[in-house]
Amino acid sequence: SSGINAEWPLRPGEFVNKMSGGQVPPNFIKSTEKGVREAMNEGALSGHPVAGICITLTGGKTHDVDSSDFSFSRAGFFAIKENFVKKAITMEPWMDLEITAPSEYSGTLLASISARDGIIKELDMNEGLCVIHAKAPLKKMFGYTTELRTCTKGLGVFTMEFREYVAVEEEEQERLIAAYRETNKYKNLQVSGLGT
Numbered sequence: 001s002s003g004i005n006a007e008w009p010l011r012p013g014e015f016v017n018k019m020s021g022g023q024v025p026p027n028f029i030k031s032t033e034k035g036v037r038e039a040m041n042e043g044a045l046s047g048h049p050v051a052g053i054c055i056t057l058t059g060g061k062t063h064d065v066d067s068s069d070f071s072f073s074r075a076g077f078f079a080i081k082e083n084f085v086k087k088a089i090t091m092e093p094w095m096d097l098e099i100t101a102p103s104e105y106s107g108t109l110l111a112s113i114s115a116r117d118g119i120i121k122e123l124d125m126n127e128g129l130c131v132i133h134a135k136a137p138l139k140k141m142f143g144y145t146t147e148l149r150t151c152t153k154g155l156g157v158f159t160m161e162f163r164e165y166v167a168v169e170e171e172e173q174e175r176l177i178a179a180y181r182e183t184n185k186y187k188n189l190q191v192s193g194l195g196t
Contacts, residue, residue: 013040014054024060024072031069032057035076044080044088046176047185055080090173091165092137099132099148101156106130108151116140135163 015033024032040050060072097118099109103125109132113120118136141160148156168176180186 013037013050013052016054016056018056018058019060024062027069028060028062028067028072029057031072032060032076035073035078036080038073039077039080039084042189043180044084045173046090046180047183048090048176050080050084050088053084089167090176092139092168094135094163094166095138095141095160096163097132097134097136097141097158097160099130099134099156099158101130101148101152103128103130105152105156106132109148109156112144112147112151116144137166 013036015036017029017033019029036055040053040055042049044050097113099113101109106123106125109130110120110123113132113134113136116136117140118134120132120134122133124131124133144158148158
């Protein structure tokens with residue numbers, strides 16, 4: 001992992017107007033924000049919304065003939081698409097896990113967490129029980145309840161709660177981008193000239 005993470009909650013993208021002196025009429029500022037938000041909702045790489053950033057509008061100019069709500073909306077949209085995409089990363093939620101089961105199953109449980117790309121933080125053995133503290137990507141935890149019941153004969157329990165967002169591995173990001181580019185949503189954006 002690249003070590004990039006973010007704290008929860010990861011706020012949606014923000015837009016802040018820091019212009020002064022009435023350089024741009026208020027309706028064009030709202031149009032610019034609309035374009036920025038549209039681009040952030042569409043996503044930068046793989047169709048997932050952009051979050052955790054703040055876009056600050058610091059200046060602008062109008063032209064008597066060419067300025068319109070649409071042109072300012074598109075300026076905001078393409079400012080995000082053309083600049084942010086180059087720096088964007090895809091992040092995924094990681095969860096804290098606590099697994100409790102009879103100690104005779106500790107080896108099997110440790111292997112099951114490792115098989116799900118989990119990281120073991122602590123293993124406590126006490127009075128015939130093992131308690132495993134670990135963290136793992138949420139996407140790998142689907143179906144774990146069934147696996148836990150099966151491998152502990154119904155005696156194991158676990159809890160899971162959000163820990164942090166972590167950048168996905170580069171190969172995973174490339175896979176997500178490739179999968180998104182096969183969707184109709186992406187293809188329609190390309191045809192319309194709005195896609196990146």
